[in-house]
Amino acid sequence: MIGNFCGNKYTFCLVYLLCVGFVCEKPQAKSFTIEQHNIDLGVRPRLAYIDGSQDAKSASMLFRIRANSEWTEAFSSTIEIDYVVLGLQDEFSNGVNFNNNPVIPDVEGIDVNQLYFTYSINNVSNVVIGREVINLGNERFVGSNSFWQNEQSFDTAGIDYEFASASSFVYRYVSNANRITGDQAGVNLRPSDANFEQNNGRRPASFLGDHTHNTHLFFTEIREFDHAVLQAYFFDMDIEEMRLLSNQTLGLRYQYRSRFQSYKASLDAEYAVQRRQELGDNRRFNYYKLGLGIGFKTRDLFLRYEVLGENNDASFVTPLASLHDQNGWADKFLVTPAKGLRDLSVQTIWRISPFKLDIRYHVFTSELGDEDFGKELDIDLSLKFSHNNTLLLRFADFNSDNVRYNSDKRVFLQYSYHL
Template sequence: MLTPLTARNGQKNQKSLLAFAIGSVLASAATPVLSMTFTEALTGGKVSLDVRYRYEFVDQDNPLDQAHASTVRTRLGYRTGDFKGFEVFTEAEDVSAVGNENYNSTINGITDHSVVADPTETEVNQIYVRYKGFSDTSLTYGRQRFAMDNHRFIGTVGWRQNEQTFDAFVGTNESLPDTKITAGYLHNANRVFSDASPNGNFRMQSPVFNAQYYGLAAGTLTTYGYLFDFTNADVNSTQNFGLRFAGGTDVAEDAKVLYTLEYAIQKDYADNPQSFEAAYWLAEVGLAAYGLTFKVGMETLESDDGRSFQTPLATLHAMNGWADQFLVTPDDGLQDLYVSAGALVKGVKWLAVYHDYSSDINSLSYGSELGLLAVYPINKHYTVGAKFASYAEDGRGVDTDKAWLWGEVKF
């Protein structure tokens, strides 16, 4: 049996290994490239603008009133030019309500309505300095948009109007053939609830490492290690190590078989008061042919005697159904069996997804969900879309219908 001292030493060794990996990324040095003058870099940068209007409707089979959230999210950014390999980017973000706030934003006190987690606040969304003077290497320090793979462990939660960004130091290196290495140290997650909320920040001391090899004809092989040490939420502190393979193989001129396999193990870490070990499994197969795409998959988040696999930094809206009924994995774990069908017709992306939910242990049924999506990118600047999700409970939660309409302008 491991003593507390032995366990702590093991955690220090794991953190040291990740620190070594991070150092390896930073060690790839070359002669800095020539750049414009400081004044030219400061004044010759690029302005960016992203405005998204969205209407969100929520109806639940409970005493809460329906939510009607009409909001506009505006991001205004500026990226300097290159000065001796350095550039600076800063971006402000504002979320404003159009009309009355007939929804619970989690901080507006309207608790008799269903939740739409889009608080109306103005914040600094990103502000960072980036150095690209080393060959095939990028080093970024500051508040930044950061995501790994399919956002299952680390994501931007970009569906919400106030996205999740990270205060972090991140390095990427692509010196090795067909390989991309990402390593970093996360200090804080600026969550979707905004700084005005007591739940608006996840403070942490978390080294992360991700290595992708895309030299295989069949797909991309990824290995990763994420040591999440949450200083203001010890129960969420976990060590996560995993392997992922995703890709596709042509089987005909206009047909491709798609597949994804992923496995990860999660254990308690740092000052987490619980002791547990749970696994994550993802198996997905599909076929893309003649503009149509079909997929079937099973995602399992295991439970270890009531302590289930959790991913609090993920883009959870994209994972187990758009009705957001599994933002926290149930104590008995989660099995999500899903099928999807997509099509691209005259520039419009259509998607239908059906989920059947059950527990990992104790043979519980949770319910099912149907999701429908239509997105039309008019051109590279303008996009409109509509989405619908209907969750039918079968032993967990309440029947929930959600619908969205939105339009976005990006320059």
């Protein structure tokens, strides 16, 4: 939608930032009716390593500049430009370059991550158009995949509406998904690419940087209860480059949170039904998730059971999800197996400022036939120096005797400022 608008080496975006800088420097300029401008800078260096049947390692750095502008009481805009640099590029594969090493999906280059305009109506409704990051609910179905250096964003138009005392409704029409594989991951492979001949010079659709959409997203969140939140959603996803992942999904999620003195309790229950229209036989797929949690002071314990169902050699899909955040940090199940997926997991969190320790253990099996896919241990250790400064060590250890999945260990070390 706005790709052409911001083309030609991001000329428009550069002019926008220069205008904002000029106005911020000269707030009395009478030619502008501007109430407020905020410019934020962020940075995130990262080292990554995969130890498995094949090794991979990468070094990357994300630089981000973001400007929020209020042009009038009703009209505002946001622009966010990312620049990513890479090291050790021959030691890993990504969506742009394939070299037979394991994939670490961080890509190099400059990208307009967000550029959208908002018009507010009576302080309860917003009309939004442009390129934006969208995170709906727990990001199981729609999210930005923000762990990676290049976020997923969407070219959209839609509305935000607030109702009752604390509830909201979101609608977006999506014309394009700007994926984590980046703008350089076009249709044609480079002749020097190791996969050029095997793929007849064409990049696999799953690695393309852009997917053309005719997608409608409806999401409602009701917060009218003391301890509970109810979310309802309908997603009609039509993906041109990957027709088989197009789907219509209707779901409901219930969250309960309570606290009594130093004790905490939580319940999460979610159910969704999906039709994958391109399969042609009107098959239905079920999704459900149940989570229970208890906590005391700085410690929390959670038990979760998630099922992505199958039906006749096909399965429930979530192509726009924040996939790294689901089903283990080793990223073994970015695509749901044809036999479906069951994920039984236990998580414990321990906080003692400025440290946070998050440990998770997953047992993965198929829904059909209860086939053992593998087990995974995930550990996060974070050190939060201040509100804007965080150091993170992430470790994932996936083990499997299944011939479909390779065992490996993954380590990420990163520092983030204002991200």
